[in-house]
Amino acid sequence: MADYKGIQGFNIQSRDGDPDNPIVGDMYYDTASGQFKVVKAGGAPAGTWASGGSMNTARYATTGAGIQTAAFMAGGTTGPANPTANEQYNGSSWSEEGDINTARYEMANAGTTTAGLAFGGNAPPDNNYTESWNGSAWTEVNDLNTGRSYLGRAGTQTAALAIAGYNPGSTYIANTESFNGTSWSETGDLATATNTIMCGGITTSAFAAGGRAGPSVTAVSQTFDGSSWTTGNSINTARRYGGGDAVPGASTALIFGGTTNAASDNVASTEAFDGTSWTEVADLAAAKGGTVGGGGTNTSGLAFGGFNPSSTALATTEEWTANDYQIKTVTTS
């Protein structure tokens, strides 16, 4: 019978704890836990949040978009004021870029730092504005059909979704609209009318999780296939006002932060979605809500802005870095 060395060419290593950079396929003995372990592909991403550069204008109430090394946040509110500020992140610092035309808060951003979209949001008496960013300036384009704030988003500048939200006539909205680069059209409704929902993905594969669907926050999670929403497994911590990654489809999602009720109930919890179920992964360093800006993927994400438990706008950024592997303990039965 072949032994491990006979197959791999070396003996099983003994390590004091898990390795910093595991390689899929490795097997080792963890002397700290007294267990044999193996590194497998897939599973919930094993990662951590580290601090990133701080924004120039602390704010919340806008979703942000982009990737970890090229993200943007347009609009939102500082609390006392609603700036038109648009800032871009390059992986280490934020820079001020061209302002949006209409200041508003509880709005959505989608796309990239060179081809962005800003839509919805509260700019009384209007809440249906859409602006398009070409890398140097914002231009007003066709409005949403159903004006809304406290909405979710997914997609790019030329293929975006406006998901759920709130307007004075509907506290909780199920309506979803799809943008084709020119105009918005209605598409499948959410199964549950919701506002302050956490979303991400693309127009043919998006997710929406949590939010407020009545007096209480919800743990409901739904995925969109390009035409209709399907309810799936719930998130572990019901919450609203958090952040969602921006780039991947519904099969690899990440949500973070948010609030279970009041601002002082902000959570630092992060959950990863594998296409079927949500798993709690490493927490943000600081709990934050108020619609946290989000970008990136579930292995290279970004959380920025939001407000802290005393409702103070934040300028801070956290960077999520994870490996797409899982360390499993070897058991016998």
Add this chain to the structure above:
Amino acid sequence: MAYKYCTATNWGKNFFTHEERRQFHLSGHAGEVWVVGDNLYGDQWINKVAGAIKSKVEAQAILDGEIEAAQVAYDALSAEEQAANSRPVKYNLP
């Protein structure tokens, strides 16, 4: 788990790193209060960020002051603005 408490200003990139997050507990709170795992790595981080050590009571008082100020601000909002959010409430540091 034992903790230490300090105040420190988050300067941005590398204020805390991925490696540090793996080495000790760290959670940030209003008033620039940080709860830090009580081990060698946590002590090194407090030193790195020039954290001002606080007792748990002192740290809780700073946080409470921030929440109280937020409550005052919330109470001054219009009914419509209050409807969108809930009134901040105090909570205990770990």
